[in-house]
Amino acid sequence: MNHIVTVQEAVTAFEPWMEPTAAELDAIELEMPAILADVDLIDAQIIVLDRTPSELDVRRIRRARRRVLAARRALANASAPFLPGVGA
Structure with missing residues (x-):
């Protein structure tokens, strides 16, 4: 007779490399x-999925x-490398 058991170590295994780095x-x-x-935009789009958007929905x-x-522009500008002699 074969017993069905879970492999506890495989299910709850923890390795340091699984955590995000600093x-x-x-x-x-x-x-x-x-x-x-992005989440706010998706929320606004979800609201109007099942109805005709009102003027308020369109503005939202x-x-x-x-x-x-x-936000994407700010992120791109913040992560852009500084190049001496280029730009301001």
Whole structure:
């Protein structure tokens, strides 16, 4: 007779390499405004999935798109390397 058992070690295994590094956490923190702006845009789009968007819905989506673009622009400018003699 064969017994069916779970492999507890494989299910609850913990390896130090499974955790995010400090650099990865810093990158997530840097990208958080863009992530939250994307979430707001998706929320605004979900609201109008099952109905015709009202003028308020259209404005909400437009503002959310602008926030996404602004957050992505800020992220791109913040992560751009400094080049001496280029730009300001």
